[in-house]
Amino acid sequence: MKLSGWWKNRSSAGKVELYTRWSFHFFVVLEIMSIGLAALGSGTGKGSAWVPAVLFLTVVAHSVLVGFLSSRSLDWILGRRERPVRLAVFVTVLTAATALGVLGMRAAGLTGDPAAAPALVAGMTCFAGGTLVLCLRKVRQMRYVAPAAAAFAGLAYLAFGLPAAESAGLAVGVLLTCALICSACGFSGWLLDTVYELDRAREVQAQLAVAEERLRFGRDLHDVMGRNLAVIALKSELAVQLARRERPEAVDQMVEVQRIARESQKEVRDVVRGYREANLAVELEGARGVLHAAGMDCLVEYEQGRELPAEAQSALGWVVREATTNVLRHGDARSCVIRLTAGPSGALTLVVENDGAPKAPAGPPGSGLAGLRERLAVLDGTLEAGPVDGGRFRLRAQIPGPAAGPIRELEAQA
Template identity: 55%
Template structure:
């Protein structure tokens, strides 16, 4: 069973913003009930106060439901709750008119006037603001608050309130309703912007993968295009010569065989270039891709250039897989890559925050298939790989590879110097 903290931590940033927006406006409805619904019982008496509390509870419930439906409509999950908004507007106007009538025509007690004024003000301020969540046009959202303010002046004046008193009351409703409407408009804009930014980050990550595929395709085309064209022409020529029983057909087929072997070798070189990851390039590429996705990535790898080629290649694959997991899983904001040479071994650690439980289970955790392949690759050079939660919403991947020992006096030098000597003699 998940605790509330785990439930919140495992949400993505857009989901957190949506939950915050939704419950903020739900809190307005709850605050409306407790601030004017319950407090009306004492000054108005059990019977009248209970009726007012029930009416305010109905209005708060309508606001609660309208908030959920309007935010779902904003995210494209439901149709626009037009009927619900009209219902809320009618109930708001009816309660406000009843509150004014109670203050003007009800029992002549100060406590009654205070309770009726509180119900009137809170209802007319929160009602238009909640309705503004369900409209797209900003002008229309502010026009709703203005319409309720104008209606307030008309009703107050028609029930006998002085002109200045009715005007002052309408001005208070206008200011309060406009503020809540502005809050609703800004909250919807912020929520949509966060979702759009998250979609843009995912699009950038997909474009980076697509660009790499296109680059690989271009390299293959450049390598194979000319050779395949020549092979096709020479094969066609050899067929024609063979049909004429010309001995030159054998020469052409030998040339075709040579070109085929050459093409095979060139394809292996292209694939080998992708399979043998360069650690420096992978570190720079990971930092660039993560930065483009809005993730602050710091790299501390001053000793990368002095490592043996086999170690660099293996660690390059670790960096590539770790960066992919950070992009695909969780909602990371920070990522730190650190490379150290300690007592004859190389330790690479990649730590990021914002890892969700689903991401840990699907590939960035110890059971992920990508990390299983890395373990097999590191095992070939006696390396190890560990991955798992590091506490406080962090996830850490650590790769450790022993450096080859150097014979003779060089074995006594520090590990960094030994690694440099290995890299100098490695072809």
């Protein structure tokens, strides 16, 4: 668990980000291994033993700088920092200057292997071009990077008096390779941004669901209380007028106000009870549908046809609702099991267990589990929640037999 926790404890978006970042870090190693070592073993020309070492160190410095730019560009894509414009310009200038320097050394005969210079120019240009794509926002801007890199490489080759055939071949090679790398880098940046956008949309959807439920409750309460309060106000005003005239009907009006107030109180209790109570069967089937829609394998096991009192159904229904919300919002679960069983004494046990257990929170626990414990405590029930072996998280609620009510033994259905 300690060795794999750094991966399992991340969200889906965090995993995609980690994979993307390390892919670009691998580009640094790939550039050094493919181009730097080739330059180091290219041999010397005209007795210049220092040339391979200089070329190797140049490639190392260029690859590290390109990797640093890719990291800053990913931060910009995710909205964590400003666009690294100055760093991108510096990388572009350094790449062009290095390419011209290498071609100048090739023209002067300082490089032993004639093929080393084109390989260095093509490699550094392509890796830099792919990273520069991450600094661009629009696709129509990205598609000009590869042709620009190919044109620069071909014209630079011609500028030093090297053969036109080699110049054309270098330009075509840079065009194809750079286009491939730019496409991969651009897609990686777009995918990372999309994954985080979906993650933010899921959070907003949860917030909107809470807001919609509050509005529904507010509408129900307004519909119940609005008319009754208006009637109470009118009858109270009428009773005041009658009392001032010393009319006996004032007492009848106040009796009517008292009756309407009591009815309003009862209706408010009904609204609140309907809002706070949860039907257990509905919640179990709803949890199955929601988790399946989220792409998880969900197994729900319970006995249909239970004769449960309303208090037990409401308490366990809220446990299912809160547990399902936690599975969706925390961790990175792929499977979930919800099991409701009855013991010999009629005690009820509800277990919700899922993989992808999140890390323990750094701060104090939230109010969700505390509220569930309060609901279960009314029925002498208990609630336990925490990680278990195998990287799973288990929530277990129990209600003793007398509080659970009579249970009819029926065939279990999954």
